[in-house]
Amino acid sequence: MTAPFERLLQPGSLGPLELRNRIALCPMGVNLGEPDGTAGDDLVAWFHARARGGAGLILVGSASVSYPDGSYDARQVALSDDRFIPGLRRLTDAVRAQGAASAAQLVHDGANSLFDISRGQPLLVPSKRRPPPNDELSLMLTPDELADTMAPFASPSAAYSVRVATDADLEAVVTAFAGAAARAVEAGFDAIEIHAGHGYLIDAFLSPQTNRRDDGWGGDATARATLLVEVVRAVRAAVGAGVAVWARIGAEERHRDPGQTVDDALTAARIAVAAGLDAVHVTSYAEPMVATGITDGHTPHVPGALLPFAARFRAELGMPVIAMGRLTPEAAEAALADGAADVIAMGRPLIADPDLPRKLAAGRRDTVRPCAYQYRCIGAIFRNQVVRCTVNADVGHEAAATESSAPPRSVLVVGGGPAGLEAARRLAERGHTVELWEASDRLGGTLRLAELADPDLLGLADWLAGAAVDAGVRVRFGVVDQEPPVDLDVVVDATGGRWDAVDGAVGPGDLEPFLRGDEGVLGPVVDVVGSSKAALSIARAVRARGRVVRL
Numbered sequence: 001m002t003a004p005f006e007r008l009l010q011p012g013s014l015g016p017l018e019l020r021n022r023i024a025l026c027p028m029g030v031n032l033g034e035p036d037g038t039a040g041d042d043l044v045a046w047f048h049a050r051a052r053g054g055a056g057l058i059l060v061g062s063a064s065v066s067y068p069d070g071s072y073d074a075r076q077v078a079l080s081d082d083r084f085i086p087g088l089r090r091l092t093d094a095v096r097a098q099g100a101a102s103a104a105q106l107v108h109d110g111a112n113s114l115f116d117i118s119r120g121q122p123l124l125v126p127s128k129r130r131p132p133p134n135d136e137l138s139l140m141l142t143p144d145e146l147a148d149t150m151a152p153f154a155s156p157s158a159a160y161s162v163r164v165a166t167d168a169d170l171e172a173v174v175t176a177f178a179g180a181a182a183r184a185v186e187a188g189f190d191a192i193e194i195h196a197g198h199g200y201l202i203d204a205f206l207s208p209q210t211n212r213r214d215d216g217w218g219g220d221a222t223a224r225a226t227l228l229v230e231v232v233r234a235v236r237a238a239v240g241a242g243v244a245v246w247a248r249i250g251a252e253e254r255h256r257d258p259g260q261t262v263d264d265a266l267t268a269a270r271i272a273v274a275a276g277l278d279a280v281h282v283t284s285y286a287e288p289m290v291a292t293g294i295t296d297g298h299t300p301h302v303p304g305a306l307l308p309f310a311a312r313f314r315a316e317l318g319m320p321v322i323a324m325g326r327l328t329p330e331a332a333e334a335a336l337a338d339g340a341a342d343v344i345a346m347g348r349p350l351i352a353d354p355d356l357p358r359k360l361a362a363g364r365r366d367t368v369r370p371c372a373y374q375y376r377c378i379g380a381i382f383r384n385q386v387v388r389c390t391v392n393a394d395v396g397h398e399a400a401a402t403e404s405s406a407p408p409r410s411v412l413v414v415g416g417g418p419a420g421l422e423a424a425r426r427l428a429e430r431g432h433t434v435e436l437w438e439a440s441d442r443l444g445g446t447l448r449l450a451e452l453a454d455p456d457l458l459g460l461a462d463w464l465a466g467a468a469v470d471a472g473v474r475v476r477f478g479v480v481d482q483e484p485p486v487d488l489d490v491v492v493d494a495t496g497g498r499w500d501a502v503d504g505a506v507g508p509g510d511l512e513p514f515l516r517g518d519e520g521v522l523g524p525v526v527d528v529v530g531s532s533k534a535a536l537s538i539a540r541a542v543r544a545r546g547r548v549v550r551l
């Protein structure tokens with residue numbers, strides 16, 4: 001019998017880069033850089049926490065090669081000038097001190113350079129745009145979300161214009177990638193990832209949707225890969241053979257016609273490998289104006305959606321492959337066993353629980369905090385905000401997380417829902433003596449109902465309950481109308497999760513049996529009042545049980 005996660009925890013390699021295990025942190029732009037693009041305490045602490053958590057490779061996402069041009073946000077990581085080196089050197093030192101390797105993901109954001117728009121600079125594109133598709137995305141946003149997302153367009157200097165790249169522009173881009181790669185190595189990075197996906201500049205050249213040139217930078221799949229190949233050659237020349245270089249390449253482009261096909265992507269990958277890559281990181285892209293564009297592309301909602309592509313790339317290219325896309329540790333282990341990948345990158349799982357690799361190594365899979373796939377993290381980035389997480393309140397605050405110096409207190413937490421469990425665990429972890437009173441006979445509160453309506457939440461209530469007990473919280477069930485003892489230092493009232501009563505409407509007491517299978521509770525037509533996430537999840541769950549739903 002093999003030990004659980006044996007392959008995942010085994011040392012691995014990508015070209016000349018040796019890794020302590022096969023778990024990589026996905027490249028993620030988290031908006032934790034300083035407003036001038038340098039790396040400060042917040043960014044260093046974010047990556048340090050994930051290296052300390054045991055990942056073998058820390059990928060630093062979206063380092064702009066031509067900052068402030070070709071960038072998404074002022075707080076993006078940048079490698080366009082030597083002034084960015086000292087901050088990034090602190091970052092790579094912090095990662096290395098925890099035993100992990102680091103790689104810089106180099107990007108020119110092309111038509112997604114919102115920072116260019118806010119500064120009134122033209123967006124660099126391969127060709128003039130085709131007429132835009134229906135904008136389903138904006139229709140789904142609340143007014144606040146829309147205002148945040150569109151903020152770059154509202155800056156006083158904002159202007160939207162595009163510049164079709166000239167030969168000279170593209171030579172400058174290639175030079176910028178090479179310069180950024182050399183600076184990355186000087187800053188202590190062990191490897192380079194060239195971002196050739198997600199609609200950014202190199203990908204825009206790979207795509208027949210956005211590249212309609214016939215001048216050598218465009219044409220068939222081979223010609224459209226010219227920019228990628230030139231960048232690979234220049235980066236390889238800049239860093240030499242001793243530094244691992246790979247590219248993140250989209251296997252397909254969904255919801256676009258024409259769009260890049262898997263065969264196109266394999267053609268591009270093949271010639272990019274011949275130009276000097278050590279590995280390929282397989283991703284995907286989908287038209288972002290389509291409602292499911294993000295979750296049908298690089299941040300999939302369907303578990304393991306991108307694994308078949310990774311397996312095909314690995315088989316056809318005969319190269320090491322990094323695979324990713326909503327993979328549990330079990331799915332990741334199986335992917336390695338099946339030969340679908342050499343290294344597994346995890347994004348959301350390591351936002352939700354940076355200590356996942358360390359917990360697997362310690363045989364404590366049961367203590368890994370599950371990602372609930374609610375998209376607060378990437379949603380924050382689209383809103384030009386700092387990264388946040390639904391299940392991990394420390395996310396984005398890593399630099400501030402310190403041990404408590406307060407004297408131990410005696411604390412009573414009233415209410416065993418998610419807020420009470422979170423408060424109780426945190427207080428117990430900080431050395432306080434914590435008792436939790438719950439009126440019912442189970443922990444989890446309204447989260448138990450929520451997980452019936454939205455199965456992506458499954459596991460979170462159990463985790464909160466288990467982690468509180470592990471931290472030493474004493475739980476008493478069935479406590480109703482009881483006065484707290486007088487010798488307590490602090491009482492936390494966490495009885496807040498209540499259902500607003502609407503005349504004639506069913507309450508949670510009826511809905512829960514229905515969602516558990518008691519068909520008698522609801523008639524054939526159901527009105528759901530509200531448009532919150534909870535209302536939408538309930539509407540979907542009720543619809544799935546054959547009811548006509550009016551929202």
Ligand SMILES: Cc1cc2nc3c(=O)[nH]c(=O)nc-3n(C[C@H](O)[C@H](O)[C@H](O)COP(=O)(O)O)c2cc1C
Binds near residue numbers: 028061327345349
């Ligand atoms: C907050 C956030 C930021 C991201 N930023 C980047 C990025 O800068 N570059 C990139 O290539 N992918 C980015 N992605 C996509 C991830 O690298 C990855 O493809 C995605 O999260 C799917 O992996 P997962 O299922 O393990 O989360 C981002 C994803 C998230 C959640």
Ligand code: SF4
Binds near residue numbers: 389
């Ligand atoms: S729980 Fe939500 S916010 Fe946190 S990592 Fe998962 S998808 Fe992102």
